[in-house]
Amino acid sequence: MSRFKPPAANVSHIVFDLGGVFTEPPSNDVMLPTEDSSPVSVKRLTSTSTWMSYECGKLDEEECYQLLSHQHHLQDGDLSTAIQKGREASDYDHDLIASLWKLKQAAPGVRFIIASNISLPDYTALQERWGHPFWSLFDYAFPSCKVGVRKPSPRFYRHLLRNTGASPHQTVFVDDRPENVLAAAALGMRGVLFQDAGALSRSLWGLVGDAVERGRAYLTSNAGQHFSTIDGEVILENYSQLLILDTTGDSTLVELKRPQRFWNFFSGTPKYTTSEYPDDVDTTSLALASMPYSPEAVHSMLDEILDYVDEDGLVQLYLDKARPRVDAVICLNVLTLFCIHSRGYQLPETTAWIQDILLHRAYLNGTRYYPTAEWFLYYLSRLLVRTDDQTLRDRFQAPLKQRIKERIGAAGDALCLAMRLLVCSALGIANPRDVETLRAAQLEDGGWETSFMYRFPGMGKELGNRGVTTAFAVRALQEQAGLNAGAAVLGT
Known part of the structure; x- marks a missing residue:
């Protein structure tokens, strides 16, 4: 049975700039000669x-060209x-439009809007040149030549909101100019500064x-195929x-074959280690x-694991005394199992060591086997969630x-962020900053x-695994959403 329950989306309209988002800027600005031999760029004129x-x-058009030619002494x-x-060379980003079509089909209630500072002749030319595949994506278009005012004037944005019925707080505004994004955000819209098409696509899918729901669908559609990799090579393992x-x-997502007794890290041939690899x-x-x-x-099995506690009272990794290895995250994992079965008292030195690591922040550089601080903090929160020992x-x-x-707001990959959020949720801490970063990283x-x-x-x-990262991310976002929903109910 799955633990997932998706929250509702809250975006009704997405507003896009035209030239700065869908077209590439010219690689070299056109320079025009002047009568005084001092060339001027088209970019400067516009x-x-x-x-x-x-x-x-x-x-x-004619008045504009005449005035500019006179003012700048153009030929x-x-x-x-x-x-x-x-105009003749102008083309749009076909891959971005294809991605936005997929987004619109997935969210049919969301309205797409063009909002551009553009002259009527240029607007008409682009309508003719780009045709139905481009323009049919958009439900509304607000060219400045028809609105009578340009971005970033607040009058432009109010006109757009009034004529679409859009709520600012449910509207996303995408533009490549910071001043235009700022003006939209000042009215309560969600501003997105365009940098590249890939980042925009991920951001919009996240919003x-x-x-x-999308993460869950990914896990389900790849059920049984969530393999780990090292440098692109598939590694068959149980962990x-x-x-x-x-x-x-959800047991339907994974492929596991239960051994007779203890488990081995590898389910296939051991890689990047000895050919004979002990259970752990x-x-x-x-x-x-x-399970x-x-x-x-x-x-x-707990009785037997106690035979692999070293002279310091710490649990060793391998069920092989010829390979002594100790890791703080692994000790936490084992301690959790002992506590689940009311036997945590049998590992007092391990418990004290965990406390010292926590108090002195000794986890910050990761451990022997686990690369980030969040692994230690996550496994410790997991221990507190699953123990009955008050x-x-x-x-x-x-x-x-x-x-x-x-750790809130610290750099980290998606798995790191997800673990951090799960710790926050376990302790009743809302963390919207890392939620936003994690959502934006969804593909x-x-x-x-x-x-x-x-x-x-x-x-x-x-070793890495997309399935693990996605499973943690989905659960982290779900639990943070549940935490916020609970807070909202308490506040009513």
């Missing part, structure tokens, strides 16, 4: 008050020729599409599959916590809350990019 009046429909016909050549199961509670307590603890096992079977919660909850607040197919999750220190390799 930034003048005369051109702006032309774009507002206050001058016709007759040069400006007209340059503008005409620009308009249901991130949780990532168990992480997905532990995070989602990390994978085993994750499996015993996320049904009889109490007798679990307790017998004394343990009282011991760790306050310092963990302080430490995770320190068009609904998943998130591969995040490195596990180190092979002997070979200097890192």
